[in-house]
Amino acid sequence: MKKIFILLLFNFSVFAQSQNENSNKVFNFATEFSVYGIQTNNFGNNFLAKANKPYLIGIGTQLVLFKVYNFGLGYGGEFVKHQVTNNSLGGNIKNTNATFLNLKLIYYQDLKSKFRIEPLIGIGQATLNQRTGKEKFGKQTGTSFYLGSNLSYKINNNIAFFVGIDYRYTKYKVNTNTDFISFFDNSNQVQLKLGATLFK
Template sequence: MRALTFIIVLLGFQMVLSQEMKKEKAFFLEPLFRVYGIVPISFGDNYLAKANDAKISAGVSMSMFEYHDFRLTAGFDHIYYDVNDVKLAGTVDHSRSNAVYGIVSYEIPVVKSLTLQPYLGGGWSEINFMRQDNIPLNSNNSSVDHQQGGHFRIGFYTDYRIDKIFSFFAGVNYVKSKYAIDTAPEFVSFFDHAQTVQVNFGIKVGYSKKEKYKEKMDN
């Protein structure tokens, strides 16, 4: 009788513990990588918007874990520009915009294979001013100058999963950068900031342990 009582109590304890684990499980170690193209659209009264034509560029990002549907992600953007106004750009032929960023995103399921992930964040920004060397047999770009600063970004991804590991995604984000610059006062407001809307598209690689866990708990 005591043994039967003990077994019943033990089973009841296991059921309660399982329910609590189901409620409390919130952290999932889920490496996730994105590789994407960028269509940048610079605007406003600033150097990148007025003196350059933006080119289709690229970026990459990585996230390691998910907590209550939130993700912390680190990434890098590298954007190409060709100068279209030498009067404004001076001796510069090309520009390169680099950004290292961190974002916090939140996953919102739409349907089984489609999720929406709004995010916000910021990080470090840099513009490199490049000039084409006019030396015979040497057509490399050389750096004329650079300026650095910080930026803020906000946007969203829309992920469409094609199997357990791969997803296609597209998204839009707004990036506002502010640079530290040492130049004549009348030129500061033209060179010390940038505003860009980025249309992103690419591939996401990652396996969802959270979904596997939920399926296991539901069964």
């Protein structure tokens, strides 16, 4: 959570200091800053799906580093806290904290009126921290791949609200018995997003 809070402040600081006086330029820097809530659904035969339950709301943030024509490159992060629900699979651990840092390539397509659709693909770094209270029990890292889309509604020139859905597949690095590798080395997630975007 600490990493995402720092990233949120960093993204907002870069966005606030950027200058894009001509919105018709081909290249624009740091034009959009987003913050959003996440509802995560884990599925499949893996550790997160079988032994953990995500808390109701996670948090995410994204800064569009630059836009060229209708394409944008976003840098962001997401945090989702899980409760361990099956100790026979998850061990004597209370929580699994999932942090995702990512780059996303986004295509912006304006629709009628003030709506915009934003299909995206992405790649990122995933970290799972297992802990009970302040005591840490282990960490896994891996690579995440994203496919999704947002639908936004612009209420004025400076702010929009959006809903979105992403599929995220993550491959983790594990060191365990070969019989258990396929259970611990991946996760499949569908996440629903609701948030707001600030524009320059």
